[in-house]
Amino acid sequence: MRIAICDDEKSARDLLLQMLWEYPEAFSCLDTYESGEEFLESGKNYDLLFLDIDMKGMDGIETARKIRLRDKKLKIVYVTAYREYAGKAFSVHAFGYLLKPVKKERLFAQIEDAKSYREEEKQEEEPLEFMTTEGRTLLLPGDIYYFEFWNRKIRLCTKEGILEMKGKIGDVRDRMEKYGFAAPHKSFVVNLERIKNIKGYEIFLMNGACIPLSQKQAVGFKETLSKYLADRKEV
Incomplete structure (x- = not known):
């Protein structure tokens, strides 16, 4: 613990x-x-x-x-x-x-x-299955910080480290939306639960990572985050 x-x-x-x-x-x-x-x-x-x-x-x-x-x-x-x-x-x-x-x-x-x-x-909490370069991998949604489309692959940043898999970032966004994930940038899908704060066009996560917030998607993403936090506050 x-x-x-x-x-x-x-x-x-x-x-x-x-x-x-x-x-x-x-x-x-x-x-x-x-x-x-x-x-x-x-x-x-x-x-x-x-x-x-x-x-x-x-x-x-x-x-x-x-x-x-x-x-x-x-x-x-x-x-x-x-x-x-x-x-x-x-x-x-x-x-x-x-x-x-x-x-x-x-x-x-x-x-x-x-x-x-x-x-x-x-x-x-049910684990989700991902086919990574290391094989079939089961991950809890809460253990994932973000997904990044990089070098024609998708990188999964988790509590245990970085994994890679093939696929489209848009498909990841659609799959993970119901688990509290959203896209702040065309190349990223982030776990809203793991956001520490936002400064300008940078998103700081609780593991120390910093990912970009696109100017085009900033307003919509912040509205999604605000709604997510408000919904959780009422739980």
Whole structure:
């Protein structure tokens, strides 16, 4: 699992880190952040976030609202010394709620619950089949960042790396539209879920990639993205 801690108190971050290091299984990623702003600016994807509510600057509730605009699946567990925040925490679809001082047993129980839900979600999401140069490949839509028509082939940029296949980018666009993909340029089809921000005619993705936004398609693409984000906000 990929886990993050966001708390403006160093002692609280260190305590959680120490307990997480004692968890019997290793995590693929374990990062810490000092503020909601720092977490959001990172653009990184996680499976589980331990988030303090009462932080300086952007508090945990507002941080979660902004997270939900781009990520509905992240499991957010609030960690706070104030029980009265519980109602607000669940208004932004919090996965859990831990009171400080956190007990290791409760912390581990939240991790186990998150792992169980994660496995169920993976089973619900059907993989798609692609005939790549490496052979028949199954990919989850969420694991694909974008498709690019390059050198008479289609490049698939995924979480695991780059794959190539034959075909037409227009056919890819039509096939992937129902999975939340759209074309910002005649040579690209991008996963709207993986867009971090747009500056001018450049689209920055959460994996650090930058792809072009054509001037001709800019207005329509931004409208498609806005509608996609609005629809997800209502979920």
